[in-house]
Amino acid sequence: MDMDGDPYLVFKIFIPIVAFGFLSICCAGFCKVFQRLRKEREERVQGQVQAADQPSVYVIPISLSEDELYRPPRYSTVQFYEAPPAYHELNLKPEASPVEPPPAYSESYSHSPSHS
Template identity: 65%
Template sequence: MDYSDRFLLFTIFTPILILVFLAICCIAFCKMFYWARKECIECLQAQAQVRDQQSVYVIPISLSDDDLHRPPRYSTVQFYEPPPAYNELHMKTEIPLESPPAYSESVSASPSHS
C-alpha cells in the first residue's frame, strides 16, 4: 500500500467515523435529556399527589354503629349569637398571601366496649 492508497482510505473513513461518533453522542444526549425530563415529570406528579392527599386539619369523630346510620339529633345543636351587622365590620389589616390548608373529613368507628 502506497501513500495515495492510505490517503484515500483516510479521506473516506475519517468523515464516516466522525459522523458515527457524533450520532452516538447525539443519541446519548437525547436519552439523557429524555430520562431527566421523565424523572422531573414523575417527581412533579408525586408532589401533586402528596399535596392532594395531605390534609392539615383532621377532625376525628368516633361514632357507634347505631349513630352512624341514625339521623342527626337536632336537640344537641349549639346555638350561637348572630354575626355583627355589615356596617360594624372592619377591614382586616393582615391578609395572608398563602392559600388555606386542605380540609378532609374522616369518620372512624368507635372501638367496641365488650
C-alpha cells in the first residue's frame, strides 16, 4: 500500500481508535451509574429490613386495683440496707492469700556449651 495515494488512510486508522476510546468511556460511565443505583437500592432495602426488625416496645402488664392505680407510691415499703464497711475495715478473704509462704529464693547457674 502506498501512503501517498490514499489521503483517507489517517482517518481509517484513527477513527476506530477514537471510536473504541469513546465506547470505553461510555461503558465505564454506565457501569458506575448502574453500580451507584444498585448500591442505593440495597441500602434502601437494608433500611426497610432494619425498620421491620426493630423490636416493638413491650409493656409489662401490672395488675393493680383501681385505688392503687391512682394513689402515690408508698415509700414505707422500701427496704433500707446498711452502708458497706469502710475500705480499711475490710479483711482479706482466706482463699485470696495462700496459707503457706512461697518457697525460698535460690540462685542456680547453668553453663551453656560454648559455640566454636
